[in-house]
Amino acid sequence: MKEFMNMCESCNPGEVEFLQAVGEVAESVRPVLEKRPEYRKTKILERMVEPERLVMFRVPWVDDKGEVQVNRGYRIQMNSAIGPYKGGFRFHPSVNLSILKFLGFEQVFKNALTTLPMGGAKGGSNFDPKGKSDNEVMRFCHSFMNEVFRHIGADTDVPAGDIGVGGREIGFLFGAYKKLRNEFVGVLTGKGLTWGGSLIRPEATGYGCVYFASEMLATKGDSMEGKVCLVSGAGNVAQYTVEKAIQMGGKVVTLSDSAGYIYDESGITKEKLDYIMYLKNVERGRIKEYADKYPGAVYTPVDPSLDYNPLWNHNADCAFPSATQNEINRKDAQNLVGNGVKVVAEGANMPTTPDGVDIFLDAKILYGPGKAANAGGVSVSGLEMTQNSMRLSWTREEVDAYLLRIMKSIHSACVSAADEYGQPGNYVMGANIAGFTKVAEAMLAQGII
Ligand code: NDP
Ligand code: 2IT
Numbered sequence: 539m540k541e542f543m544n545m546c547e548s549c550n551p552g553e554v555e556f557l558q559a560v561g562e563v564a565e566s567v568r569p570v571l572e573k574r575p576e577y578r579k580t581k582i583l584e585r586m587v588e589p590e591r592l593v594m595f596r597v598p599w600v601d602d603k604g605e606v607q608v609n610r611g612y613r614i615q616m617n618s619a620i621g622p623y624k625g626g627f628r629f630h631p632s633v634n635l636s637i638l639k640f641l642g643f644e645q646v647f648k649n650a651l652t653t654l655p656m657g658g659a660k661g662g663s664n665f666d667p668k669g670k671s672d673n674e675v676m677r678f679c680h681s682f683m684n685e686v687f688r689h690i691g692a693d694t695d696v697p698a699g700d701i702g703v704g705g706r707e708i709g710f711l712f713g714a715y716k717k718l719r720n721e722f723v724g725v726l727t728g729k730g731l732t733w734g735g736s737l738i739r740p741e742a743t744g745y746g747c748v749y750f751a752s753e754m755l756a757t758k759g760d761s762m763e764g765k766v767c768l769v770s771g772a773g774n775v776a777q778y779t780v781e782k783a784i785q786m787g788g789k790v791v792t793l794s795d796s797a798g799y800i801y802d803e804s805g806i807t808k809e810k811l812d813y814i815m816y817l818k819n820v821e822r823g824r825i826k827e828y829a830d831k832y833p834g835a836v837y838t839p840v841d842p843s844l845d846y847n848p849l850w851n852h853n854a855d856c857a858f859p860s861a862t863q864n865e866i867n868r869k870d871a872q873n874l875v876g877n878g879v880k881v882v883a884e885g886a887n888m889p890t891t892p893d894g895v896d897i898f899l900d901a902k903i904l905y906g907p908g909k910a911a912n913a914g915g916v917s918v919s920g921l922e923m924t925q926n927s928m929r930l931s932w933t934r935e936e937v938d939a940y941l942l943r944i945m946k947s948i949h950s951a952c953v954s955a956a957d958e959y960g961q962p963g964n965y966v967m968g969a970n971i972a973g974f975t976k977v978a979e980a981m982l983a984q985g986i987i
Contacts, residue, residue: 647973724926744778746914
């Protein structure tokens, strides 16, 4: 394994996030590789860490002042053994090759867990939609699609949203694809309801994450009822995590953005959540404004001199990190465990650092890693693809019932794989092993390719 990680480091120098994601999966699947010499002989893991294809391109566009701007675009097609490439686009100034490769790698195993036939991919740009006008975002999206359209397709690669890419961006991207190819097909998911989108797709990641937390609690005869919850982020995943947590009887007391967080001891009600949705999705405002509107809430700006995030230092039963990677470090994990957290369900991708994960595993709390807990989003994307192929739309109730079924099935796949390898309750090993084995079997059947 050491030799394998050395090889990865020398092939992917400086790609910290990618190597972090690979290291965790490699460690988890070691017993599988020991048991299955054919996986070692055919270099399954060595092939999985090499993207099948990687496209990097220039994205030039003109801003509202008439000035030319240049961004970098990416699409990383990681693995297509079990289905067409599938995974979101992220638009954020921090985007680089390492971040998108880690996201693409995670997506391969996540998609395998969903029970649906989807390979793994990720893409995006260092473009920052914050502070841009709708017209600027449109011109950027059109230019981005001007290149990426030749690499994607309804049966080839189906992108969706992620950080900085929501309904508005998917609309502009879809419009450009349709014009360039002259075809109306399900090439993107997260589309609007009148042009091929699926009910429950916006809700799916957050709802799915709370369903997963509830399944974990059920293994201890417990439920979400009365649970105090910490949620980070204030975007798509965070908003619908709050909605479902409230519906299931929980009380959510925090939300955040990259500038700070709010703590509302009395709990975020449905009415307050409606305000947050308007603030974030329509006005594109900041979470600080919540504390101005609801004086009972306390806003704490980010303090870069701290080596921990105070959001994770409140008494709570459940934590739903829903902002970004590595937002829970060792100290945050210690604070959460010290304050009595019972459940951590990751809405974000890889939000916990490896030493933070060790704290959760050692404390034997219910810890659901992102590739299992947040798989509801891509699952309903898969269902959007199904509806597009059938040229039919299912009802809210039908899609939600499907989502719940899938989250239960992911939960039981994790539990079974962890039990089989002698690590009961370890959802990290369970998720990695179950996802890996499905993809490995397909790769084995398809030969050295
Ligand atoms: P959004 O863009 O809707 O929201 C992102 C939120 O996270 C914002 O509140 C943003 O604050 C905050 N955030 C982003 N980057 C940082 C950062 N570097 N530091 C602190 N805060 C940050 O994205 P989503 O809700 O869609 O995505 C959130 C997470 O969930 C990501 O990890 C994503 O990969 C993951 N995910 C998303 C899925 C989906 O279906 N959308 C599916 C599965 C996982 P600010 O406004 O200040 O930037
Ligand atoms: O990380 C993820 O799973 C997503 N951003 C959703 C991907 C998708 O194709 O719906």
